[in-house]
Amino acid sequence: MTNQNVLVPESMEIAVAAVANPAPMFPYLPPHGGGASAGGVRGGFGIRRKCLPQLDLAENGGSGRINVWIETMEASSPKHKSAATLGVSASITGPHEHSTWMLSHPSALSMFDEITKALIGKQVVMFLDYDGTLSPIVDDPDRAFMSDAMRDAVRDVARYFPTAIVSGRCRNKVYSFVRLAELYYAGSHGMDIKVPAKGPSLKKPNGKAVLFQPASKFLPMIDKVYRTLLEATKSTPGAKVENNKFCVSVHFRCVDEKRWRALADRVKSVLKEYPKLRLTPGRKVLEIRPIIKWDKGRAMEFLLKSLGFADCKDVLPVYIGDDLTDEDAFKVLRNRGQGFGILVSKIPKETSASYSLQEPSEVMDFLQRLVEWKRLTLKSCTMV
Numbered sequence: 001m002t003n004q005n006v007l008v009p010e011s012m013e014i015a016v017a018a019v020a021n022p023a024p025m026f027p028y029l030p031p032h033g034g035g036a037s038a039g040g041v042r043g044g045f046g047i048r049r050k051c052l053p054q055l056d057l058a059e060n061g062g063s064g065r066i067n068v069w070i071e072t073m074e075a076s077s078p079k080h081k082s083a084a085t086l087g088v089s090a091s092i093t094g095p096h097e098h099s100t101w102m103l104s105h106p107s108a109l110s111m112f113d114e115i116t117k118a119l120i121g122k123q124v125v126m127f128l129d130y131d132g133t134l135s136p137i138v139d140d141p142d143r144a145f146m147s148d149a150m151r152d153a154v155r156d157v158a159r160y161f162p163t164a165i166v167s168g169r170c171r172n173k174v175y176s177f178v179r180l181a182e183l184y185y186a187g188s189h190g191m192d193i194k195v196p197a198k199g200p201s202l203k204k205p206n207g208k209a210v211l212f213q214p215a216s217k218f219l220p221m222i223d224k225v226y227r228t229l230l231e232a233t234k235s236t237p238g239a240k241v242e243n244n245k246f247c248v249s250v251h252f253r254c255v256d257e258k259r260w261r262a263l264a265d266r267v268k269s270v271l272k273e274y275p276k277l278r279l280t281p282g283r284k285v286l287e288i289r290p291i292i293k294w295d296k297g298r299a300m301e302f303l304l305k306s307l308g309f310a311d312c313k314d315v316l317p318v319y320i321g322d323d324l325t326d327e328d329a330f331k332v333l334r335n336r337g338q339g340f341g342i343l344v345s346k347i348p349k350e351t352s353a354s355y356s357l358q359e360p361s362e363v364m365d366f367l368q369r370l371v372e373w374k375r376l377t378l379k380s381c382t383m384v
C-alpha cells in the first residue's frame, strides 16, 4: 500500500499484537546450538541458565519485574561493578566462562580471514547500530558523537556495500550524528525508515526519498507518554527522557544507582495507563515503544527486500550492534541462514550473534579491514 511518501510492501503490513500476548521483551533467549552453517555463520553458545520471565506490564505485582529491568540494565553495562555478581550474568562472566564464550563468539577481527572467505561472491549488505557500536556510550546521550575517523570508515564501507544505520534513536537525531546522506536510516528501533533518494532500490515517486513508518498511528500516544514521563521523572536527579518519535527512552546513565529502583517504579506506574506500549531494558536505559510486530530484525528484512534481496541466495547481511534490541536482527539472520551478527560487548552475553567485537574502536578496525579487503579483491579482479 502507498500514500504520499510512505511505501509499505503488502507482505510486510503491520498488525498490532494482542495486548494480552505481547512480543517477548527480553530478547536474550538461549542461543542456538553450535556448528557452522551456510554463509559462514558460526554456531551459538551453550550457556545454560534460567530464562528470564517476560516483562509483562499487565502482570500484577511488579517488584520482581523491576528487579529484572534493573538487573538487565546493570548486566548490559560492561563497566558496571556488579555485572559479574548479579544473577543475570553471573553464570557467564567468570574467567572460564569468558574464554568459553569467546570460543563460540570469537572476535570478528581474529576471524577476519574466515569471515571474508564467506563474503566471496556474495552481495554484502551492512547494518550498523549507532550507540555503543559507532559511538561510545556517554553520560549525555545528546553528546554521543562519532569520531571523524569512524565516519570515514562508514563512508568507505558504503562505497562498496549498501549500508544502513539501525538505531533506537529518532531518525533525524541519528542522522545528525552520522551525517552521511548516502546511507539508509532506520530510526526508532526500525519504525522510521528512510531510503535515500539516490539509493539503488525502491522506486521513489518524484525522485524523493521513501519513508516507511509502521507505527505512525502511535505518534500522539508516544508524545503524550513522553510528556507524562518527563513530569514523572523530573524529581530524579540525572534522569533523562528522550523522545525518539516512535519510541521513548528513559536514560539511567546519570542517575545514582540507589535511585534506579524508584525511577523504574515511576516508569512502570506511568506505563500502566498505556497497555499498547511495551518496555524493554537496555544499557542503562528503559525503552518504551508500541506493541506492534516490528523491531530491528523486521526493519533489516524490510531494507533487504527494498534492495531487491528478499529471496536472493547470494546476499550476505552483516549486522553489528551492542544492545538487546539488536538481538532481533541477529535472530533473523540465524533463521535466514544467511549472513551473521556481530555483538559489540566487553562482557559475555547470551546472544544470537556469531562473532564479537569489544568496543567501537574495534568496529572501526573491522570496517576498515573490510574496505581494504574489498579494494584488494576488486584490484585482483581487474588484473586477471
Ligand SMILES: [Mg+2]
Pocket: 129, 130, 131, 132, 133, 321, 322, 323
Ligand atoms: Mg546500541
